[in-house]
Amino acid sequence: MLSMILSWTDAHPRVKVLGTIVVCLAVSFYILQELLKPVGKRRGPGGKRYNLPPGPKGVPILGSLPFLKNRAREDDHKAVTEMARYGEMTTLHLGTKTWILLNSKRVVAEIIAKRGSLTNGRSPMPISSGIVSQHGRSLLLSLEEGWTEKRRVMHALLSGSALKQYGGWQELESTQMMAEYLYQPQRWFAHHYRYANSVVHRIALGERLHKSSHELADLQEVVTRFVGSIGTSWIDWFPELDRWTPKWVLQPWRRSWEKLGQWNYEVYRSWWVPVRRQVDAGTAPPSFVRDVLLHEETKFTGDDQEAMYVAMQLIEAGSDTTREVLNTFAMAALCYPDKFQKAREEVDWICVDKENGSLRLPCLSDIESMPYICGVIKELLRWRPIFVFTPDHCLTADLEFEGYSFPAGVGFVINEVPVGNECENPEAFMPERWLDGHEADVAHGLWQFGGGRRICVGYRLAQRGLFINIARLAMCFDYAAAGPINSRKLNHHLTTEPFPVKVTVRSNRHAQLIEDEAAREDVLATAQGK
Numbered sequence: 001m002l003s004m005i006l007s008w009t010d011a012h013p014r015v016k017v018l019g020t021i022v023v024c025l026a027v028s029f030y031i032l033q034e035l036l037k038p039v040g041k042r043r044g045p046g047g048k049r050y051n052l053p054p055g056p057k058g059v060p061i062l063g064s065l066p067f068l069k070n071r072a073r074e075d076d077h078k079a080v081t082e083m084a085r086y087g088e089m090t091t092l093h094l095g096t097k098t099w100i101l102l103n104s105k106r107v108v109a110e111i112i113a114k115r116g117s118l119t120n121g122r123s124p125m126p127i128s129s130g131i132v133s134q135h136g137r138s139l140l141l142s143l144e145e146g147w148t149e150k151r152r153v154m155h156a157l158l159s160g161s162a163l164k165q166y167g168g169w170q171e172l173e174s175t176q177m178m179a180e181y182l183y184q185p186q187r188w189f190a191h192h193y194r195y196a197n198s199v200v201h202r203i204a205l206g207e208r209l210h211k212s213s214h215e216l217a218d219l220q221e222v223v224t225r226f227v228g229s230i231g232t233s234w235i236d237w238f239p240e241l242d243r244w245t246p247k248w249v250l251q252p253w254r255r256s257w258e259k260l261g262q263w264n265y266e267v268y269r270s271w272w273v274p275v276r277r278q279v280d281a282g283t284a285p286p287s288f289v290r291d292v293l294l295h296e297e298t299k300f301t302g303d304d305q306e307a308m309y310v311a312m313q314l315i316e317a318g319s320d321t322t323r324e325v326l327n328t329f330a331m332a333a334l335c336y337p338d339k340f341q342k343a344r345e346e347v348d349w350i351c352v353d354k355e356n357g358s359l360r361l362p363c364l365s366d367i368e369s370m371p372y373i374c375g376v377i378k379e380l381l382r383w384r385p386i387f388v389f390t391p392d393h394c395l396t397a398d399l400e401f402e403g404y405s406f407p408a409g410v411g412f413v414i415n416e417v418p419v420g421n422e423c424e425n426p427e428a429f430m431p432e433r434w435l436d437g438h439e440a441d442v443a444h445g446l447w448q449f450g451g452g453r454r455i456c457v458g459y460r461l462a463q464r465g466l467f468i469n470i471a472r473l474a475m476c477f478d479y480a481a482a483g484p485i486n487s488r489k490l491n492h493h494l495t496t497e498p499f500p501v502k503v504t505v506r507s508n509r510h511a512q513l514i515e516d517e518a519a520r521e522d523v524l525a526t527a528q529g530k
């Protein structure tokens, strides 16, 4: 048979050439597929086969990447919700990575929280972590890349003394925000951003924010472009390509990312260097940088550049997130006036004097007495999550779990929408669903801050910042739609008005209260733009 084929192809040389090409292509494709096998399909030691949960088949080599890249950011969250149809866990092969989506609260608690010492790694991201962040943003670092030391120093942010110290600044910046709302209600969204940015700026670097709009825009652009780099480059899905190919000959992708990384570095330096000098000279005001990161007792083992990334990462991680939740609050106020009213009633109950009717602004010590406001915060994060996926929690050793076996290197990812929707009537905004005695603990039963060993280090600060502002806004301002709105179109990417809102102060008495408070805190003139 073979000799017949050979003599036939001898007589038809073109077919022979074509056949050879087809065979070569098929062999190359097979080799490529073997080389770029995702972590979850590879055999373990001694040829061990792993048993992963079900999931979509995907296409050769790329797996489910084309699907995920196109659909994960859709406003209706349909694609990420559909992923949960495979069960409590869904396996996705994405380039050479394998993600296990965790679709229920139960498995998130089991894998991310209870087995946190095994699931605290991160998969390699040579572009967004390596080149763009110069291996400095702890958020994306693996254990081997020095995450543990950075986490150690940041941990201080979760402590009671830090919360107390920074609480005063949160109240002050919030008072300024209230006054800004009063004088420029049409710029409500911009006040959210200013608040979020200045609070975390002061916590990290020690000074109130007095940067030029150009400098602020640069930092915002750095954040946007960094976030935009996550998951964008194919190389982050096939990190092996970065290791296997010689850098300067076969890595054409490097140049533009390096330019971005260098620009990011320079913007960071322009914020960092003056603070570093003040600390060295002993003239710096209190801050996380002065009192923790660079304090000799902390014994941070990183160099100046690593310290800079730790400090600056705080600012970017803490500002956009808080701004987005405050915008979501404005949307909920428009769509659910009855819930807004309930929130207001709770604040009035505490902050209006029962004997003489005088008013005071809510403060952080009111948290325990305002469970409904605490419920509003949790519900905002559940109703319109700002993260649909948390970063992957990579397994650092093989794991057996409920009949499945997972190889080291797979990434567990919280599929936030189905997890948040595991409740009655998930489409509705219902703060009362959180009134279970744990409402003041924002991470209890809510996974928007991630979990386990890598849980957001700013989650307590975030909750307190949201509390003080939401309680005060509910007490003092009314929200009305000023055009068509769609509660799913929050337009978080916009720096202009994300949806049309008309804000008005509740009464002259409330206006007076804000002015008095702002004058007392010495932020009135700044809020008036003087």
Ligand code: HEM
Pocket (backbone or CB within 6 Å): 137, 138, 139, 140, 151, 154, 157, 200, 313, 314, 315, 317, 318, 319, 321, 322, 325, 386, 387, 390, 391, 448, 449, 450, 451, 452, 453, 454, 455, 456, 457, 458, 459, 461, 462
């Ligand atoms: C609503 C507000 C916020 C949300 C939803 C949020 C969410 C998150 C999530 C999901 C992670 C990854 C957790 C994981 O991998 O399991 C994270 C990490 C982080 N967050 Fe937040 N965050 C918020 C506010 C803040 C604030 C106010 C700060 C700073 C003051 C902050 C600083 C950080 C830092 C530094 C990390 C990286 C931690 C590490 O490398 O271990 N976040 N955050």
